Amino acid sequence: MRQINAVPEHPPSVSEQVQSGWAGTRYPHSRYGVMGLEQNTPVQHADPCQNQLLSALPHKDAELLFPDLKRVHLPEGTSIREPGQVMHQVYFPTTCIVSLVCELTDGCSVETAMVGREGCVGAAGSMGAEATNARAIVQSAGDADRMSLQSFKSALQRSDALMQLLLYFGQALLTQIGQTVVCNRHHTVEQRLARRLLWSSDCLGVPQWHATHEWMAAMLGVRREGVTTAAGKLKCAGLIDYRRGEVRILDHSGLEARACECYREVSNEYQRLLGASGRAYGRKRTSRE
Amino acid sequence: MRQINAVPEHPPSVSEQVQSGWAGTRYPHSRYGVMGLEQNTPVQHADPCQNQLLSALPHKDAELLFPDLKRVHLPEGTSIREPGQVMHQVYFPTTCIVSLVCELTDGCSVETAMVGREGCVGAAGSMGAEATNARAIVQSAGDADRMSLQSFKSALQRSDALMQLLLYFGQALLTQIGQTVVCNRHHTVEQRLARRLLWSSDCLGVPQWHATHEWMAAMLGVRREGVTTAAGKLKCAGLIDYRRGEVRILDHSGLEARACECYREVSNEYQRLLGASGRAYGRKRTSRE
DNA sequence: TTAAAAATGTGCGGCAGCGCACAGATTGGC
DNA sequence: GCCAATCTGTGCGCTGCCGCACATTTTTAA
Numbered sequence: 001m002r003q004i005n006a007v008p009e010h011p012p013s014v015s016e017q018v019q020s021g022w023a024g025t026r027y028p029h030s031r032y033g034v035m036g037l038e039q040n041t042p043v044q045h046a047d048p049c050q051n052q053l054l055s056a057l058p059h060k061d062a063e064l065l066f067p068d069l070k071r072v073h074l075p076e077g078t079s080i081r082e083p084g085q086v087m088h089q090v091y092f093p094t095t096c097i098v099s100l101v102c103e104l105t106d107g108c109s110v111e112t113a114m115v116g117r118e119g120c121v122g123a124a125g126s127m128g129a130e131a132t133n134a135r136a137i138v139q140s141a142g143d144a145d146r147m148s149l150q151s152f153k154s155a156l157q158r159s160d161a162l163m164q165l166l167l168y169f170g171q172a173l174l175t176q177i178g179q180t181v182v183c184n185r186h187h188t189v190e191q192r193l194a195r196r197l198l199w200s201s202d203c204l205g206v207p208q209w210h211a212t213h214e215w216m217a218a219m220l221g222v223r224r225e226g227v228t229t230a231a232g233k234l235k236c237a238g239l240i241d242y243r244r245g246e247v248r249i250l251d252h253s254g255l256e257a258r259a260c261e262c263y264r265e266v267s268n269e270y271q272r273l274l275g276a277s278g279r280a281y282g283r284k285r286t287s288r289e
Numbered sequence: 290m291r292q293i294n295a296v297p298e299h300p301p302s303v304s305e306q307v308q309s310g311w312a313g314t315r316y317p318h319s320r321y322g323v324m325g326l327e328q329n330t331p332v333q334h335a336d337p338c339q340n341q342l343l344s345a346l347p348h349k350d351a352e353l354l355f356p357d358l359k360r361v362h363l364p365e366g367t368s369i370r371e372p373g374q375v376m377h378q379v380y381f382p383t384t385c386i387v388s389l390v391c392e393l394t395d396g397c398s399v400e401t402a403m404v405g406r407e408g409c410v411g412a413a414g415s416m417g418a419e420a421t422n423a424r425a426i427v428q429s430a431g432d433a434d435r436m437s438l439q440s441f442k443s444a445l446q447r448s449d450a451l452m453q454l455l456l457y458f459g460q461a462l463l464t465q466i467g468q469t470v471v472c473n474r475h476h477t478v479e480q481r482l483a484r485r486l487l488w489s490s491d492c493l494g495v496p497q498w499h500a501t502h503e504w505m506a507a508m509l510g511v512r513r514e515g516v517t518t519a520a521g522k523l524k525c526a527g528l529i530d531y532r533r534g535e536v537r538i539l540d541h542s543g544l545e546a547r548a549c550e551c552y553r554e555v556s557n558e559y560q561r562l563l564g565a566s567g568r569a570y571g572r573k574r575t576s577r578e
Numbered sequence: 579t580t581a582a583a584a585a586t587g588t589g590c591g592g593c594a595g596c597g598c599a600c601a602g603a604t605t606g607g608c
Numbered sequence: 609g610c611c612a613a614t615c616t617g618t619g620c621g622c623t624g625c626c627g628c629a630c631a632t633t634t635t636t637a638a
Contacts, residue, residue, distance in 0.1 A: 044579075072610060102467045102468060103471070104549075104550060105550055108471065108474075112467045112470045112471075132464060133554060171421065174463070177401075177463070178389070181399055181469055181470050182399045185510040186393060203629095211489060221471070221475060223595070224616090225598095225617085229617090243615095244616080245614090261394055477624075478625075501583090503586095512627080514625095514627095516589090521586095531586095533586080533633090534585070
């Protein structure tokens, strides 16, 4: 039984947390971001640390969104959306990663998708059905641009470009989840770990970030020991390095060789649909054949 | 390595098949529908064998679609969409089930979702991104109402009700795929088989249909023998019966008890989002609490 | 009528991953 | 500086499922 530590009951959603000034529930144990208060900085269009969906927007469409966007800091483990709960905010990650996690009643869990600066979380709410069965948790602490669902909806109605981008992203997300189904079914822990490390790195745009074995195990839906073993092999091979929660990819293409085809499959689809906004860190663009 | 028989290379898409009058590729071996020619019958709004998305439409919205809908017969194993290919038709199953299947290069496969009379296939094409990584195959032979993507798109622009229904269905589909990720990761073959049998029955609206162990194995991403063993247990318990490809559910609630929570989770979500159009066969509606 | 194909049943060795237990190393809190 | 919490490493027996081989029955094709 794969179980995430220290989450005896569901923590309050981040909308409550941030509104009440509270720091956010960690998931699992983490010493990070415990006092992470939001910055509420206005967001500039020319910002280099930009969410890639936003920066792909034409200027006139972007102007619809930017007045309402606020940059917030999201500590690791923050729950952005609880299963079954309504989401009132849309998040555009800039330097954080959000994991969509599906849980069972016995505590077993698995990550269904991962969203970084190439996408957004909560936009599905604008599509009609507010809640989903998946929890959205901040996997890697960082910033996100946030706006109210209401503002987002009205911008969406006035911007075809935004709608188009959103639909492309939705499609890419669907591909990612679908590929995760096969991958979890047919590939080894080591392959899946490698794939997931690459996804994370691509989402973040940097080769190093914080993630414990415990956390990665919960995302892959396997035992912590299984991750330790697999990670140990990758470390021995000189492909990655890690130490008490700090992971670093040393050899991106080497790691790709150990990962299953699922990494490249999804990566290619992101490139195809989102182009330059796709996940691309450390990847050499190659044809599918 | 889980491999589907007799599909050495990708068969042509159904649009080609039907247009050329050819019968459709079977997947895996099947003696059914080999000569299945399309009927091209005009579709009536009052039709009792109706797709439930269509029948949920207000009359004025339905009038936008019905002139362009043609009822076609889809033999078992017909491939409606090949991975990576563009889809030019939208299908609204009435008495058939379509499986969305994700495949690996080594032939391993797994079903990511199942669409019956409560949904549609190909509408994602109207969302911008035409192709997906998933193959769409007719799992259970039957009829579907079909129209061109072009007509569908234009109807979609003029009907808010249609858009709304479609978005709800999309949400339900996402829930189904997400739940499949956890389920495939954490539940036994027997649990997953039971879940899938119930889904099939609910999609079809009848307790009996055609499905071989081989086929179910490919959908669950396990060995054929594994299905034989699991199905044998369910048969012994008097919950189902089967014989050379004909499956029948004898005790719906008994089978539910053997299935994992994933069945009810998704079933509830379909009810919530699609109401009366949700999958409901043989289910007693119960609250989630 | 006969042969071939399809569908199901069964047994067996092997292995990836599970559950559990415990040990060492590092870090943060006091 | 010490203690407690966190993170990682390792070993061991167990089990669910895999891969393979082969038998039996039913259906289809010739």
